[in-house]
Amino acid sequence: MSVSRRSFVVERLRKEKMKELLAKGQRLDGRGMTDYRPLSISTSVVSKAEGSAQVHLGNTAVIAGVKVALDRPYRDTPDRGNLIVNAEILPLASPYVELGPPDENAIELARVVDRGIRESGMVDMSKLVLRPGELVYSIFVDINVLNADGNLFDAASYAAVAALATARIPEYSLPEGSSTPTPTGNRIPLPVTGLPVSMTAAKIGDYVLYDPTEEEEAVMDTRLTMVFTEDGICALQKGGSGGWSPAEVVKLVEEAFAKAKEIREEIRRMLGIGGQAEAAQGSGT
Amino acid sequence: MSVSRRSFVVERLRKEKMKELLAKGQRLDGRGMTDYRPLSISTSVVSKAEGSAQVHLGNTAVIAGVKVALDRPYRDTPDRGNLIVNAEILPLASPYVELGPPDENAIELARVVDRGIRESGMVDMSKLVLRPGELVYSIFVDINVLNADGNLFDAASYAAVAALATARIPEYSLPEGSSTPTPTGNRIPLPVTGLPVSMTAAKIGDYVLYDPTEEEEAVMDTRLTMVFTEDGICALQKGGSGGWSPAEVVKLVEEAFAKAKEIREEIRRMLGIGGQAEAAQGSGT
Amino acid sequence: MSVSRRSFVVERLRKEKMKELLAKGQRLDGRGMTDYRPLSISTSVVSKAEGSAQVHLGNTAVIAGVKVALDRPYRDTPDRGNLIVNAEILPLASPYVELGPPDENAIELARVVDRGIRESGMVDMSKLVLRPGELVYSIFVDINVLNADGNLFDAASYAAVAALATARIPEYSLPEGSSTPTPTGNRIPLPVTGLPVSMTAAKIGDYVLYDPTEEEEAVMDTRLTMVFTEDGICALQKGGSGGWSPAEVVKLVEEAFAKAKEIREEIRRMLGIGGQAEAAQGSGT
Amino acid sequence: MGKLIDESGRRTDGRGPHEMRPLKLEVGILKNADGSAYIELGRNKIVAAVYGPKEVHPRHLTLPDRMLIKCRYHMSPFSVEERKPPQPSRREIEISKVMREALEAAIITDQYPRTALDIFVEVLESDGGSRGASITAASLALANAGIPMRDLVAACAVGKVDGQIVLDLNDVEDKEGEVDMPVAYMPNLDRITLLQMDGKLTIDEFKAALDLALRGCRQLYEAQRRALYDHYFSSAQQEVSK
Amino acid sequence: MGKLIDESGRRTDGRGPHEMRPLKLEVGILKNADGSAYIELGRNKIVAAVYGPKEVHPRHLTLPDRMLIKCRYHMSPFSVEERKPPQPSRREIEISKVMREALEAAIITDQYPRTALDIFVEVLESDGGSRGASITAASLALANAGIPMRDLVAACAVGKVDGQIVLDLNDVEDKEGEVDMPVAYMPNLDRITLLQMDGKLTIDEFKAALDLALRGCRQLYEAQRRALYDHYFSSAQQEVSK
């Protein structure tokens, strides 16, 4: 997604207007500084995927699908399944998307979502092994941005997390001595242990606001995406060509950590799963 | 092949001129509406290929070569050999060709030729299996357009068909229990059962004309490529950004089906093979 | 590396100035016609590489690294190890480098260095075999041009040769009957039998000068790169869009052959290896 | 009696030979696009969007007398049984081309010379007949974007399954049937703008198949008009009730 | 007691938890570049070069109010244990982006509108923390090229290893440790311009880690200033002695 073709005069005017409003504690869409836009999540929207979820965060729309294949493990993790996260900012998502292979924005998006999921330990990859060093489950998470209106990181993360949390994958067995895996016919949930929550805030001038829209991102100085587990923080990604003061960062992380708990509950409710224990139980086998 | 750099003024003038002529039942090169340009086919022109053919259709020149390798079958057709058709509109073929990987025109050309051959059942792929699910013959048909003067579909199809019909491939055996195929030293024909014939017509204004030249294609409204077996039709591809009326299509298909029989006989004569039975017999085992 | 963005007026003026000087037997940097710029070679500069060398030839700076992997041999050389030479003219090397995959200049550079090494027999590839037709050592030589100031061929060749001559690769054993190679824990030198020496001269007008700078290459008519063994010549590559008379070529080859012996001695001194025999001995298993 | 059609003439999903799968059309579903639409046909789930008319980029592609139309048909990696790599396949490139030609026939391209129009289709789930459904949706997206058009384009596939000519092949019929023939049609202008076929038909079977396809297209056409009406009528309602 | 830190608090390379590896900085090492620098940090060996301000190419990317900054972080095939193919990986593309953003914060981009600036970094040997070292070197290369800057950017990584927060992870700590957190910082302006993290930290651990990272950056900042001073002082000396 490139904004290079935007008019810089308009950009500048918008930034001034926005700062005027922000000085009065207001945003263009009327939200408070820490308010998220309305969030909705529908799961199992694509029946050919092992798991899928469509997320609307205001006008930002993202769909994620999970597919599973059997494959060799990576050389440095012989006793773990493979997790592959890919993202495409589809050309239909915005007038600023260029056709072609994923650019730096799509790659960054995929990698930040990947780290949030991987480092949180959300999916216990050590349980996705059929024979160590030889055959494991490969979990592909493909993320499509359908409409880009800011804060793609959080929306994409929620979609990926929801698709994984509700996926049912085909079970295989690989009896000792055999070299060909056979499907058991069962569909099993992934070994999910908890839900990481991505939180993003942007800074415009001296104002920090959560869940920035595309308009806000176009004029922001800098951005910070934080991914939280129940107990702490598991991923960070600063964006934009400005900077944060250390004090701002510390304050933001503390505040967002608290706020992430609310969003986690909201997501759980939408996915129809209870507390962490229950989620873990639901996915144990 | 791109025509984007053509002058649109010239294009428009030419179209008007052409319509004037067509109204009198004439074409720029003097042919009747259903006439094909002179067709010539030479086979075995490339001795390193297992089969090859050069086709001239008027000024359109195409060469096709067949190469064979042993390979795994595709997962969904474990008991059939592989057929891979590739086409390149070489940069030397026309001032409008852009360098680079095959563009949509070359890809469409390859895929339409492929479907005509595949769906006609011309080559009995089930006979090209050494061990089901494990090892089969892969038949590569590579098509090069050397000079592009319209109706590439038919010329490319004739070249591919002629190369396949006259190919002699190295025979391999794979004895039960062995895992390495060994060449028998024999060169065998492909199991050819009949010859599909591609027929293309274009519409300019209200006029339908067969075997369009590049000049005619540049101003045509729409085009239809039909591939016929002895008994019926096995592939269709409409081209161009205009449309056909259903009545026009039905009339065209019926007319072209009859005409295809003549062209099939002409091709047979040039390949030195007799009727269908004979061709099939000639290629048995 | 492209010079297309250079000003042709400046190019022309420089060429005139240069010819004036050459007519007096002078070069812009004061060297004589057959003089090389100061050469320095440091080896083992990258500890993660099995071998490495950084070469300065005047302001031209090149670094080469050797990495080793086990792999199948190429089909046509089942009883030899694999040698893969790759070169990148890094974008930091010159204002004229374009980002992207290696262009024709980088590819030519890699292939000429490769031929000089390969054809000289410098590394006895027949000794790098664990099991013929199945498992051999693959020797990767990666060349990075860090600063491009002319005569990349010689500088890159010296770097590659020095990295190979001083490499220590992990030894593997593959006992009869076993299919998994195991590291012996030893680090062994490559079976090096001698040092090929690359020599390059350029012609500007009627003047032939060795080791051309970037400035000289920008105005040269033609160039000749010659690679010599102790006994003769093992590779040639003419460059540039002018031509050499046969007499010039013969004279140049004879002269450069003699001069190469001096440079070989200089390289040997810098690598701390003695005569050819010693080098060979030093690398014997 | 074959395996895809039972003795009572029912297909694997219970339909009769000339019956179309359940259809859902929606217009204007994406916020950023100038026009958009969504189609569900059986389990096909497809989004179409249109951007333009806009500046041509790179500029040397500008057409002095008409709009430059680009089209991309793309399948999501999770839209099919086995994960499809995201980069466009040769099949997707061919479909993008014939789709563009099928739609261009309906667009009055000389009304906006020197401009570009982008048509993007994303197949979220594929279930046989996705190119027809894509054209049907893209046609609505064009209308939604206010692009001047001669007619709507409706498209569906017919085929031959167990020896019978049937309408609107589902996934298994598409893969295991004898013939697949996608057709795009402008009913008002009586023009076929896409016609492809593979598999063997006699000339008579072809005529019957074409006839059935046109009937299917007319059915879709009515649904398209209804979807547009619903979209704009309810919009108008809202305007009035403000 | 873990395997990466021994009972006396020593790390695999003998350092204490808050100790940085040996550092070497050099300015102006490449002849063709407008600015360049070299860094060794532990076994990291990295070259950075800057070209510009110069014409924008292709021209339609021109920014009317500021400089267009491009950045490429690239690892040589021989810089890591297992040969890395030369084409840019997804990891290298992401790092190129965050590096550009980290450095752009320091550059006064509106001083040269309508121009381009290229920043190239080549990692000749990688040893954990290469992105921080790359930013530290690139910042010197920018200064060496005379690009107007608000401050120097210094960058290093902190992490959690065997349960302890440590400064400047080496290769094995990077791979086997629990957390890696690279930080870029402009000490004079008190601004963080790169912040990434992966692995689990409590909020308190995060605060301690950030604090340690900033201390590391200040240390590097002093070294950067010294390197610039040495470079320009000795240049001045030479000028004078001519």
Add this chain to the structure above:
Amino acid sequence: MGKLIDESGRRTDGRGPHEMRPLKLEVGILKNADGSAYIELGRNKIVAAVYGPKEVHPRHLTLPDRMLIKCRYHMSPFSVEERKPPQPSRREIEISKVMREALEAAIITDQYPRTALDIFVEVLESDGGSRGASITAASLALANAGIPMRDLVAACAVGKVDGQIVLDLNDVEDKEGEVDMPVAYMPNLDRITLLQMDGKLTIDEFKAALDLALRGCRQLYEAQRRALYDHYFSSAQQEVSK
């Protein structure tokens, strides 16, 4: 006595050491190209075509003082024993470059400044020595296109086989011989415009090889002139007889 040359000095195809394979040259064989030629040398079958002078595209590559020359040498997938994938290999890219340089030496490029000239060569069948044969054919295509030239370029390979210097290596000699040395030469101007070599030669052997190559080139040069004469003479005849 080796395996490639028998005791009576005969090579695998029956030739003597200094003998060239059967040669066939044709001019003006493609209709669309501005100039074209065809060569058969042994089993080599190669088509060359020239387009231009024409507009430079993209425009920023324009050379203000001369023609921009591009050249593509390409092998058909079926031209060799084992099918070659159609995308250009590194070998084809290198040959395209040295071919361009070999031909550019003959072209009076400053006669058409600010224009482009494309030279395309397609190897339909390859049999050793294809780059020399390609240059020989391309040179005729240039003449056929009316491009102003200083001389024709003729090219062939010499080599060392079973210890002997031989002319015009065939396929098996190319692969199993000791040395391959392609040479392009403008006989009238006495200029070598392509010179490559791999394999080991003493300096004396090199001189002998070069000498033999030049003799081969002169032989080809005569054939080139004859082919042009035949082409234009018979054309003239036809004109007259109209």
